[in-house]
Amino acid sequence: MGFLRNPVIRREIEHRMRDNRTYFIPTVLLALLGLLTAAVYATMTLVGRGHDATIQGWQIGLAIFHAQAFLLMALMVLLVPSISAGAITSERDRGTLVPLLVTPMSRVRIAVGKWISSVLYILLLLITAIPFGALASGFGGVTGHLLLSTWACLITTVLFLSSMGLMVSTLVRRTVPAMLLAYGLVAFAVIGTAIVDGVLNLLNPAMERIVVLYANPFTPLVLNLEERFSTDPAMPVWWWTPVIHLALSAVFITVAGYRISRMRE
Amino acid sequence: MNSERPEECLVRLSELTVRFGAFVALDRLSFQMNRGEVIGLVGPNGAGKTTLLRVLATLQPPTGGSAWIAGYDVSAHPAAVRRVIGYLPDFAGLYQDMKVREYPAFFAAANGLDAKQIAAFTARALTLCNLVDRQNDFIEQLSKGMRAKLAFAGVLAGDPPLLLLDEPMSGLDPSARKAIREIILQLRDEGRTVLISSHLLADLEQFCDRVLFLRGGQILSESVDQTPVVQLVLESEDETTPDRLRAMPGVADVQKKNDVRNGYVLVLKEGAHVPSTLAAITAAGLPVMLFAPAGHTLEDRFARAVEGRHP
Numbered sequence: 001m002g003f004l005r006n007p008v009i010r011r012e013i014e015h016r017m018r019d020n021r022t023y024f025i026p027t028v029l030l031a032l033l034g035l036l037t038a039a040v041y042a043t044m045t046l047v048g049r050g051h052d053a054t055i056q057g058w059q060i061g062l063a064i065f066h067a068q069a070f071l072l073m074a075l076m077v078l079l080v081p082s083i084s085a086g087a088i089t090s091e092r093d094r095g096t097l098v099p100l101l102v103t104p105m106s107r108v109r110i111a112v113g114k115w116i117s118s119v120l121y122i123l124l125l126l127i128t129a130i131p132f133g134a135l136a137s138g139f140g141g142v143t144g145h146l147l148l149s150t151w152a153c154l155i156t157t158v159l160f161l162s163s164m165g166l167m168v169s170t171l172v173r174r175t176v177p178a179m180l181l182a183y184g185l186v187a188f189a190v191i192g193t194a195i196v197d198g199v200l201n202l203l204n205p206a207m208e209r210i211v212v213l214y215a216n217p218f219t220p221l222v223l224n225l226e227e228r229f230s231t232d233p234a235m236p237v238w239w240w241t242p243v244i245h246l247a248l249s250a251v252f253i254t255v256a257g258y259r260i261s262r263m264r265e
Numbered sequence: 266m267n268s269e270r271p272e273e274c275l276v277r278l279s280e281l282t283v284r285f286g287a288f289v290a291l292d293r294l295s296f297q298m299n300r301g302e303v304i305g306l307v308g309p310n311g312a313g314k315t316t317l318l319r320v321l322a323t324l325q326p327p328t329g330g331s332a333w334i335a336g337y338d339v340s341a342h343p344a345a346v347r348r349v350i351g352y353l354p355d356f357a358g359l360y361q362d363m364k365v366r367e368y369p370a371f372f373a374a375a376n377g378l379d380a381k382q383i384a385a386f387t388a389r390a391l392t393l394c395n396l397v398d399r400q401n402d403f404i405e406q407l408s409k410g411m412r413a414k415l416a417f418a419g420v421l422a423g424d425p426p427l428l429l430l431d432e433p434m435s436g437l438d439p440s441a442r443k444a445i446r447e448i449i450l451q452l453r454d455e456g457r458t459v460l461i462s463s464h465l466l467a468d469l470e471q472f473c474d475r476v477l478f479l480r481g482g483q484i485l486s487e488s489v490d491q492t493p494v495v496q497l498v499l500e501s502e503d504e505t506t507p508d509r510l511r512a513m514p515g516v517a518d519v520q521k522k523n524d525v526r527n528g529y530v531l532v533l534k535e536g537a538h539v540p541s542t543l544a545a546i547t548a549a550g551l552p553v554m555l556f557a558p559a560g561h562t563l564e565d566r567f568a569r570a571v572e573g574r575h576p
Contacts, residue, residue: 007374011360018362095358099419102322102352103375104344264324 007105008113009120016121026128029075033068033132040067061139068136069150069221072129076157077186077217080122084165085182087114088260089175101263108257115166115253122158146224149238157217160245161186163252170259189215214240215248275300275335275427275458276321282329283316283482290316292482293330298460300426303453305469306462307567308479314462315355317479318429321460322352334427348376351420355431359404359412366391366400369418376423390418393448410441417448428452430461434468446471466567478567493533495542496559500552502527509549515542530559 004010016022044060088111091097100110136142165182172178197213213219220238276298283291291313298304306314319325320332323343332339335349359368369390373383391397394414399407407415413433420428433449434442442465450472452459463469469476478485499506510519510529515537522528533542543556 005374007371010374011363011371014367015360015362094360095354095356096360098324098354099352099357099372099416100375102324102347102350103372104348104377104423105375106344264319 006109006113006116008100008110009117012114012117013120016117022121025079026125029125030128030132032071032075033129036067036071037064037132037135040064056141057139058141060141061136062141064136064139065133065142065146065150066221066225068129068132069154069224070218072126072154073157073217073221075125076122076154076161077190079125080118080158080161081165081168081182081186082179083121084115084118084162085168085178086175087118087166088169088263089172089178092173093175097263107260107263111166111170111256111260112253114169115163115256118162118165119158122162123155126154126158149220149224152242153217153220153238156242156245156249159249160217160252163249163256167252167256167259170256170263190218215244217241217245273299275302276460277333278317278330279332280330281317281320281327281332283313283320283325284328289482291320291327294482294484295330296477296484298458300458301456302474303449303457303459303461303472305473305476306460306479307464307466307469307476308485312479313482314479315431316482318352318431318460318462321346321427322350322354322429323347324352348423349425350427350429351423351425352429353416353420353431353433355435357416357419359416361403361405363404364400365396365402365404365407365415368404368415369422372419372422378423386422386424390421393421393451394418395444408441410437410444413437413441414444414448417445421452426458428457428459428461430459432463433461434463434465442468493537493539494559495531495533495539496522496555496557497529497531497546497553498525498555499527499529500554506551509551510546513542513545513549515539527554 040063041060044055044063047055088097091100101107133147137147164185165178168178168182168185172181193212193216200212220241223238274297278294278296281291281294282289294313294317306317308314316325320327320339321334323339323346326340334346337345337349339346360371363371366387370383370387373386378386388397391400394417396411396414396418399411404412404415417433420430430449434445437445446468449459449461453472459472461469461473497510507519507521507529510516510531513531515533516531517534517537518532520530520532522530531542533539539558543553546556547553
């Protein structure tokens with residue numbers, strides 16, 4: 001818990017714990033997960049009856065797990081930019097940035113503190129979803145590989161999006177434009193990469209997958225859904241997305257650190 | 266680094282220049298500040314006061330010349346400079362959702378103090394700012410004056426020897442101004458070095474050792490230059506009167522006061538003996554109705570230095 005020595009992290013955690021939205025967002029998340037889980041379960045059992053076929057428990061568990069993974073990823077994509085893109089701009093908006101910048105605390109430490117605190121909050125959201133994930137696993141069908149790959153992708157997506165939000169927060173002076181830019185970049189990561197991939201595949205059908213598509217947070221979830229696991233044990237296909245996201249996170253954090261170290265107000 | 270400068274000199278500016286495109290905010294500014302001095306910065310808006318404070322607070326790199334604080338070049342060693350300054354900007358926001366006692370503690374932690382030191386500093390800062398009774402309230406519950414005092418508490422974290430205060434009393438009611446004034450007086454008595462900009466000249470007069478008058482990014486004069494000025498009103502005058510007054514002992518300049526009948530302003534030489542001048546004028550047969558020292562308030566000196574007029 002040494003990172004709690006960073007006063008920015010402590011301050012941000014205290015701030016979040018005093019904000020009603022901190023409790024509202026996980027409540028909504030859990031409600032959505034609960035409704036989704038119930039809906040998938042009901043659909044699967046109804047489909048099974050309609051076809052007079054036997055739906056196995058593991059099939060229900062797998063369907064719930066995939067649905068939860070897509071919902072969690074969609075919520076991360078929607079929530080993380082709003083949480084991280086105002087990290088620095090909100091300090092500037094309320095006039096607290098200058099007093100912070102003139103303290104002896106390293107500016108990189110300020111930036112990293114902001115980033116870690118937003119990541120911690122998002123991870124808290126993900127942790128609250130674990131019981132529902134366990135429910136899905138209880139039905140069977142969720143392999144260790146699937147569990148590991150999905151959670152690795154969720155966590156690296158959080159790191160990727162929050163570091164991107166932080167970087168945007170150091171590039172733009174005000175919070176609203178920072179949010180707009182962050183959501184624009186997220187839209188490119190989710191929709192733009194798919195469009196670019198589609199266009200490039202039209203031009204060159206031999207190119208089945210390109211790296212740009214692996215920047216899309218949903219790509220590994222689709223691959224998992226299609227059970228398209230790589231046979232190469234050294235580098236399974238789903239690894240590409242976490243690796244790309246971690247690399248981009250490192251770039252974004254570096255840019256944010258550089259920007260804040262040159263910041264005057 | 267430190268060996269370059271004498272111990273008592275805490276701040277030194279040498280030909281300090283800041284340009285924003287064609288606009289010159291600071292124009293080859295040079296002055297020194299000794300430890301324990303309280304210096305006021307006075308000047309019209311756009312004179313360069315805030316820019317000067319921002320340079321010293323490592324927020325604005327100079328485009329020419331140099332600024333040194335405690336032996337560190339502000340441009341070359343900003344991190345070292347930040348350890349010896351406390352800067353209160355003209356608009357210092359506060360974290361509204363923080364409790365009062367958490368604010369100085371946060372800045373103490375940001376200054377690298379350990380838990381014990383943070384507790385000691387917080388208690389001391391809240392006592393100094395008279396906020397002990399409100400320490401468990403949220404900042405959003407405080408009045409504007411109390412928030413100004415709390416912002417002060419944050420600046421003192423880390424016990425910086427140099428305080429840079431930009432308009433700390435601006436927009437406050439008289440009682441809040443008085444409270445801030447008392448804090449500054451106490452800090453002065455503790456031997457802190459303070460550079461403060463303000464338009465409230467009467468307040469500055471109470472705690473400043475020196476006041477620098479700025480205009481167009483240059484220091485026009487210092488308030489320590491207290492050239493005596495006398496207001497003289499005669500019962501009658503003729504065309505020879507100005508020349509006769511100029512010939513009096515100790516008189517450096519004579520100006521006619523247009524708003525007073527037969528009135529003059531006598532600018533005396535530095536070190537002039539005022540009673541001797543008065544005696545010489547009456548001995549010369551000039552009918553003196555009023556002979557009164559003038560121009561010694563900071564406001565008068567500001568008018569003389571910045572606006573170029575005598576009171």
